[in-house]
Amino acid sequence: MNASPPVQPSTDAQSANASIEKNLQTLGYTGAALLGALVVTLVAVQFALSNQLDNLQSQGVESALVVGQLNKATSSLHGRQTEMFASTSADELAAIPSRAPIEAELRAAVEALGAVHSEEVEAVRAEVDAFLQNDAALYASVEERHRLHALAVGRRGEVEAKLRALIEAAGGLAGVARLENVLLLRRLKASRGGARVADQVVYGPGRAQQEAGAATVEGILQLIGAVGKLGLTSDVDSLNSVAANVLPQNESATRGSLDALVSAFEGSPEQARAEDIRTDWAAVFTAIGAADNPNSLYAIQRGVLEQHAMSEQLRGQASDRANALQAQLHAVDARIDTMIAASQRTSDTVVWLSYGATGLLMIVGLWSAVASRKRIVHSLEALQTSNTQLAQMGRQLTEANEDLEAKVEARTAQLAAREAALRLVMDSTGDGLVRLDLEGRLVSPPTAAATRWLGEIAPGSSFPRHLMPDDAAADMMLLGIEMFQDGFMPFEVVAGQMPTRVRRGDRVLGLSWRPIEETGELDGLLLVLSDETTLVAAEEAQRKASELQQAVGQLLRNPSGFRLFLEEVEDLLAELLPSTSRTLVLRHLHTIKGNCLVMGFPSVARVAHHLEDVLAETETSIDAKGAVELRTAWDDARASIEDYLGSGGDLDIDRDDVESLLAMISRETPYEQLMVAVRKWDLTPARVVLGRLKEQTLALSRRLDKEVEVVVQPGQVRLEPLVLPFFGTLVHVIRNAIDHGIEAGDERQQAGKNRVGTIRLAVRRAPDELVIEVGDDGGGIDWEAVRGKAERMGLPHRTHADLVDALFADQLSTRDEVSELSGRGVGLSAVRGMVHDLDGSLTVDSTPGMGTSFTFRLPSEPAPQARPNRAEPGEEAFAEGVS
């Protein structure tokens, strides 16, 4: 931008300003005067317009309405005249509505017109009077016409009847004469002397010719009458009557006469004449009334009458239409009136609005003229001031141009400083940022955090080898980087396959990959390293906390049962850890795994499962490391829950116990027996033990995805400490019942059973023994399959007892996959082992389709040696099994 030369204020400008000011003032005044004149004109025009509208409403609209009414009434009258004219009888005429209402309407309209246009009304009134007079005359004329017509019809009928009677009478008289003649002839014929003459008279041709001629003439005369009748008929009924009655009779009579005529003249010179007459007559008759001749007189007359009737009807319709049209026009008229009234109102409003608008316009105009004058003066002053300022700015700009180069240099230095600052920011985020090329080589020095965690790394060296703990892992990462480079797979997919964490000493580093695409393609990788050590620790703590929560849940639901569980696991561990028997170790591991899992110690279950895996692979016993691992896991688990366990010194007594004691006291039971009863309170109630089993059963069923309901029948039994471990092993029987006994819901429904399966757990006391029952309502045991399996496994299988033994032999389920819960098949043999240890017995009762019930009987006072020596039964039985 170049600076313009500064404007010098001059004294000439002052005087020029003054003259501009003066001119503008003059202009303003002239404008105001013109505006005023405009406004005055507008007001005058509006006033005239509104006057005109008033006039239009008061006179024009009014008279238009009146003229409309006149029109309507006149048309109605005219329509009525058409109807009158079209009427065919006096009755029809009389049926036409009276003229009076229309006349009244007409006269009212004339009076209304008189109120507006007094000069013209006289002429209109005279015209209307003439019209009405005319109408009355028309009515009288039509009435007279009908009267005369009716009279004529009646007279014609009378005359016709009289004429016919005359003909008939004359004919009758002729007939009398003829009969007399015939009688004479008959006498003549009968007489002897005159026979010959008589024959001449009777049979000679002269008589026949004469008769035939007379008959023919009579027939044709009648036909003339019929034709006249045909022409006179005024309705189709009469025409039909003539056509159906008169014409056919005449035809047959005349035809007969003509035939007679022709035959009478047969052979005479006049024969041809007679035949001509017959032919001509036939032609004439056809032209008159032959039914099949469309051009016959009859047909034409019929057409005339039909057309007449139709045109009457059409005329009536036309009249109706005209009336309807008239009514329609009147309605339109009325609507137009309404519109005029509405537009009148609108015009009024417009006029008033324009008054207001004009006034407003005037005020605004005057105000703006004054205001603009002021502004012009003001802006002239401002012009002067800005001239001065412009000159000043020109100078300043020249100076600024000189500084520009120095500023560019300073800016470059500033940018360099900002880059350094950015790096500092990056260093201070806490994350390690590492930029690699697509070979995995370090491109630029990593950020401060990365250097702190990984030490100095020279740019250009392979970063994965530096980062990862061993070569294999580094190779994997390099392979990944190669896949980034290939670009065959989406970046996110490859990044997802990369390791996410790496442990460096005590520190766990999180790894996250970002693409660098400076040229639009992948041309580098950004590896973000973050310190996740504390995060991992927190996750571990979280897991432990949730485990603890689960365990505490179990504890709270069934404290006694939970304590029993703890004791059992302690016992099992005590036996397991020093043992060298692989079978015992496997069995106990399995029990520990199952119980820990359902009681809320998955960490212990995981360790147990891991040890099972190791044992299955190595076929040796558990090693020292495994033992420590299991012990530690258990101790940790136990320690975590210890705080919640309490002292363990409480007695588990319920209301029934107290009530039965009270009952004993009231029966005055001897003190010794009371002591025995109370002492028993120290024992664990079966209710508690079965309650825990129920919890385990429900947990198992959820895992195995079966719907099961558990029925517990603990009775009032309390259990000796010696038998408690046995209940721990029952979980295997229950697991079998759920997994293999209870069918899937759909299958159960098809079999007509409740969808939900039932497991029954019962304990009762029999004399000298404790009876424990585990029953299900599942499909029962397929003994044949058991037999087949036993045979294949080389076990005895002849008797039922053999099969039960086979069932409880260490077995493996048919599953291929081994889970934490079941499938290793060591369960049932553990049960049998325990029953054996306790000197008990077991029976199996199974009904196909109905279910299976296991009954265990343990002696009430077990032999003192029962507990210790847990000999391993069926060492050989680690093979596939059935259940």
Place this chain on the structure above:
Amino acid sequence: MERWSRRDILRGAAALGVSCSLPRWSHAASAENGVRVGMTTALTGPARALGIGMKTGIESFFATVNAAGGIHGRTLELVALDDGYEPGRAGPNMRKLCDDGVMAVLGNAGTPTAAVTAPIANEKRVPLVGAFTGAGLLRKTPPDRYVVNYRASYAQETAEMVRGVVDELGVHPRHIGFFTQNDAYGDSGYNGGIAALEALGFTEGAKLPHGRYPRNTVFVEDGLSRLMDPREDVRAVIMVGAYRPCGRFIQLARANDFHALCMNVSFVGSGALANVLGEDRDGVVVTQVVPHPQGDLPVCEEFRRVLPPERQDFVALEGFLVAKAFCAGLAIAGPGAGTETWIDAMESGAELDLGLGRAVSLTKDRHQLSDTIWPTVLRNGRFEALDDWKLLGRPA
């Protein structure tokens, strides 16, 4: 309704006003509460015996039906108008009945009148039932929807006469003559007779002597002279006319020693004919389309129970049968039936038992309730059933 009180007249006038201004309303009302049927017939004039006889038969039957509670609870009423056997009056009468909303028109007498009333029936869609005429114009093929006949046709009657005279009595056809009324009625019977002769192989029928007389007159001499013409030898006369001219013809013939066998179609009105002839004119034959009222068919017994002996004639019995047929149709048509449903019911093929010994059923193609002819003969001033033509003896 012998004497009219002032109130009756006023009420009648009011009703007339209402029916003029509200024809639809009155139509609906008649359909709701009762059934009105019309009749236009000869209640005056030379043929009045026929009209009155039919009216008597119809009203008697209606009276018994009404006494038993009507058909589907609807009572029956007959509105009879007089046309004096004149077509010019029958037409307006018929239109008036139709416009007043009658459900059907029953038992009109006469052929020339039927020539006018039948087209009106078709136009107004009001059935014309059991008209007292055997003319062919009511017996089209296929039949008109709005025309239902009771009686056998005149052609069937004259054919029966030809059969009786030629086959039973052995008279040669050339000895047959005709005496007919000079209108559609006379033509109808004459044509039937000629056709019957042709059917027997006699083709010269048109040349047979044929006397005619004008309707509503007794000018029979000319006709008689044709039959007595010494050139002819007439032994049997087929007569198609009204009872007065026919009676006069027979008396005049007998008086002049002309003893041909005289045979009348039913339309003549046998009771009236017997009255005209007096007691000494035995041997006059009248064919009938109804059984002898003193016969033993069920309808005859019913008829005799209802009518007093002096009114038990053939015409009244025909009216009785027509009314009976109409009511049978109404019963089949069901409650609230109108004109169209009545016709549909008649055409449905349902069996109608009129008490004639066997039931009849009508269809779209058959509108004829009876085809049977019952010949009768005058003996001792009374007509008796003629069961065997040979009993007449061969005429000379």
